[in-house]
Amino acid sequence: MKCRVCGKPANINLRSYKTALCEEDFIAFLEKRVSATIGKYRLIDEADRPIVAVSGGKDSLSLWYMMNKLGYVSDGIYIDLGIEGYSERSLEKVRQMADTLRRRVYVFHVRNALQKGIDGVARVIRRPTCSACGTIKRYIMNRVCIDKGYTVLATGHNLDDEASALFGNVLYWKREYLWKKNVVLEGRGEHLVKKIKPFFLCSEREIAAYAIMKGIDYIYEECPYSEGAKTLVYKEMLNRIEESSPGTKIMFVKGYLKMLKEKGDEKEDGRESRYCLRCGYPTFSDKCSFCWLLDKFGTEYDVEFDQYN
Amino acid sequence: MLVYLTLNVEHRTLNRFPLTPNGFFDIRYTNYDILIADSPDALYNISFICYELAMKVECEGNAYSFEKPMLASKLLEQLSLSRETHLVVVNGKLVTEDHRIDRDDEVKLIRVVSGG
Numbered sequence: 052m053k054c055r056v057c058g059k060p061a062n063i064n065l066r067s068y069k070t071a072l073c074e075e076d077f078i079a080f081l082e083k084r085v086s087a088t089i090g091k092y093r094l095i096d097e098a099d100r101p102i103v104a105v106s107g108g109k110d111s112l113s114l115w116y117m118m119n120k121l122g123y124v125s126d127g128i129y130i131d132l133g134i135e136g137y138s139e140r141s142l143e144k145v146r147q148m149a150d151t152l153r154r155r156v157y158v159f160h161v162r163n164a165l166q167k168g169i170d171g172v173a174r175v176i177r178r179p180t181c182s183a184c185g186t187i188k189r190y191i192m193n194r195v196c197i198d199k200g201y202t203v204l205a206t207g208h209n210l211d212d213e214a215s216a217l218f219g220n221v222l223y224w225k226r227e228y229l230w231k232k233n234v235v236l237e238g239r240g241e242h243l244v245k246k247i248k249p250f251f252l253c254s255e256r257e258i259a260a261y262a263i264m265k266g267i268d269y270i271y272e273e274c275p276y277s278e279g280a281k282t283l284v285y286k287e288m289l290n291r292i293e294e295s296s297p298g299t300k301i302m303f304v305k306g307y308l309k310m311l312k313e314k315g316d317e318k319e320d321g322r323e324s325r326y327c328l329r330c331g332y333p334t335f336s337d338k339c340s341f342c343w344l345l346d347k348f349g350t351e352y353d354v355e356f357d358q359y360n
Numbered sequence: 361m362l363v364y365l366t367l368n369v370e371h372r373t374l375n376r377f378p379l380t381p382n383g384f385f386d387i388r389y390t391n392y393d394i395l396i397a398d399s400p401d402a403l404y405n406i407s408f409i410c411y412e413l414a415m416k417v418e419c420e421g422n423a424y425s426f427e428k429p430m431l432a433s434k435l436l437e438q439l440s441l442s443r444e445t446h447l448v449v450v451n452g453k454l455v456t457e458d459h460r461i462d463r464d465d466e467v468k469l470i471r472v473v474s475g476g
Contacts, residue, residue, distance in 0.1 A: 052456040062454040064443075071456055108474055212475060259447055259472040263454055273474060286473050290444040 063260050066297035074264050081261050085249050086121055092234040094247040095203055101125040101247075102201040104192050105148070105156065107141030107270045109262045110207030112148050114250055116267055118205065119152050125205065127156040128195045128356075130188055133168030134275060141270045148267070149360050157199065157356040159191045164352050165344075170276070176347050180276045183344075190332060190341035194354050196244035197331075208248040211255040214300045215285035217307055222285075230311060239324065242331050254300065255286075415461055419446075419469035426463075433457035435467070445473050 052061040054073035061071035072080055089095055103118060105111040105127040118125050129145045131138050142158065149156040165172050173183035196204050213232060220229045238245035250258060262269055277283065292299050326332065327339035334340070345352055414425035419439065426435070432448040432455055448455050449468040461467055 052458050061456050063447075064456045074454070109472075110474075211473070255472045255474065256444060256447065259470060260454055263447065263449060263470065271470075277475060280475075282475065283473065287445075290442060290473070293444050294442050 067301055078261065078264060081253060081257055082117060082121060084252060085117055088234065088249055088252055094235055094249060095123055099202045100200060101203040101205055102196060103127050103205045105129050105145050107144040109259050109269045110209050110250060112144065112267050112269045113258050113262045114205060114207040115148060116152065116265065118249065119154065126154050128192055129156055129158050130191055131158055131160045132184060133160065133162040135168070137272060137275060140272070144268055144270050146359055153360070155358060155360045157195050157358055159356055161187060165348050165350070176344055186340045186344060191354065193244050193332065195356060197241060202245065204244050204246050206246065206248055207250055209250045209253055209255050209258055210300055210304055211286050211289070213251060214289055214304050215282045217303065218285045218289060219281060230314060233311065239333065242326050243333050252301065252304065415463050415465055415467060417467040417469065420471055429460060429462050431457065432459045432461060435461060441469065446471055
C-alpha cells in the first residue's frame with residue numbers, strides 16, 4: 052500500500068477514509084482534524100487556560116502532547132486512585148510526559164484524602180468502583196480548574212468511547228443521558244468549568260497509531276476494574292460492524308451531532324440548577340455528591356494537590 | 361526410507377534455500393547440521409523450518425513464533441484478531457495489512473481498545 056499523499060510505503064490504512072498514509076502524512080492528517088475540531092466547535096479561545104485530564108493511557112497522553120504541539124499550551128491533572136501497582140505505573144508515564152513537555156502536572160491522591168484506595172472508598176459508600184471513581188474524578192478535575200484558574204478542561208474521550216456510550220444509550224433508550232454528550236459542554240460561571248473533547252472524531256486506532264509514531268510511552272495495561280465493563284462489549288460489537296462496513300462509527304457519531312444540533316437547546320429535564328452549599332459544585336440537592344462522600348468518611352478534608360514540575 | 365543430508369551452512373543461507381515448487385516436505389532436523397526427510401526426493405524438494413529465525417510475535421504479554429514469512433493480515437487472521445482492534449508494529453514501525461513480515465522480524469501486535 053502506498054501513501055496517498057507522497058507515494059511512499061504507507062504505515063496505516065484508514066478504511067473509513069478510503070485512504071492509506073505514511074507516518075509523516077498521517078500525523079499531519081490527524082493533527083489537522085483535531086485542529087479543525089477545536090476550531091469548528093470553538094473549544095479553546097485565545098484567552099483560555101486549558102488543562103488536560105491525564106491518566107497515563109494513550110488517549111490522554113496523546114491529547115496532552117498534541118495540544119501543546121498545536122500551540123494550546125496546557126498543564127495536566129492526574130488523579131491517583133490508589134490502585135496498587137497500576138496507579139504508580141500510570142503516574143510514572145504522566146511524569147515522563149510532563150518532563151518531555153516541560154509542563155506542570157497536578158496530582159490528587161485519593162489515599163491522602165480518604166485513607167483508602169478507590170475500591171475501599173467504593174465499599175464504604177456501597178457503590179460500584181467505577182461509580183465512585185467517576186464521582187471523584189468529575190469533582191476533582193473541576194475543582195483543580197476552579198482553584199488554580201484554568202478555564203477549559205480537556206479530556207481524551209475518543210470516537211470509540213462516544214460511539215459505544217451512544218450505542219448503550221440507544222440500546223436501552225436512556226433518554227436522560229442520550230442527548231447530553233457533546234464535543235463541548237459549556238461551564239457555569241465559577242461553579243463548573245467548560246469541558247472539551249478534542250478527540251471526539253478520532254478513533255482509538257488512529258490515536259494509538261499516533262502514540263506509536265510519536266514514541267509516546269503510555270500504559271498498555273487496563274484498569275483492573277474495567278474488566279467485564281459493558282462499554283468494552285459495545286466497542287467490540289461496533290468494531291465488528293466497522294470491519295465489514297468501514298466508516299460506520301464516524302457516521303454514527305457525526306449523525307448524532309447533526310441531530311443534536313437540529314434539536315437545539317431544548318432542556319431535557321426541567322430541574323433548576325442548584326449548587327452545593329459547601330463547595331459550590333452543581334447538584335440537585337443542598338450537598339454535592341463529593342461533599343456527601345466526604346461526610347460518609349466523616350472527614351473535614353480540604354482538597355489539596357501535589358504539584359510536579 | 362530416510363535420507364540423511366549434512367549441511368554446514370550459516371543460518372542465513374539455510375533460510376534462503378530454494379523452496380519446493382510442488383508443496384512441502386515434512387522435514388525435521390535435530391540440529392543445524394543434519395536433516396532428516398522421509399523421501400529420496402527430499403534432495404530436490406526441501407523446504408526448511410529454521411527455528412532460530414522464526415518470526416517473533418508479541419501480543420498482550422504473550423509471545424508467539426511463526427515459522428513462515430507472511431502478510432500482516434494473515435498474521436492477524438491466524439491469531440483471530442481484527443485489524444480494527446490491533447495494530448501491527450514490525451521492527452518498531454507501524455505497517456499496513458499488506459506488509460510482508462519476514463522470519464527475522466520482530467513483531468508487536470498492539471491492542472487499541474481500552475477503557476470501561
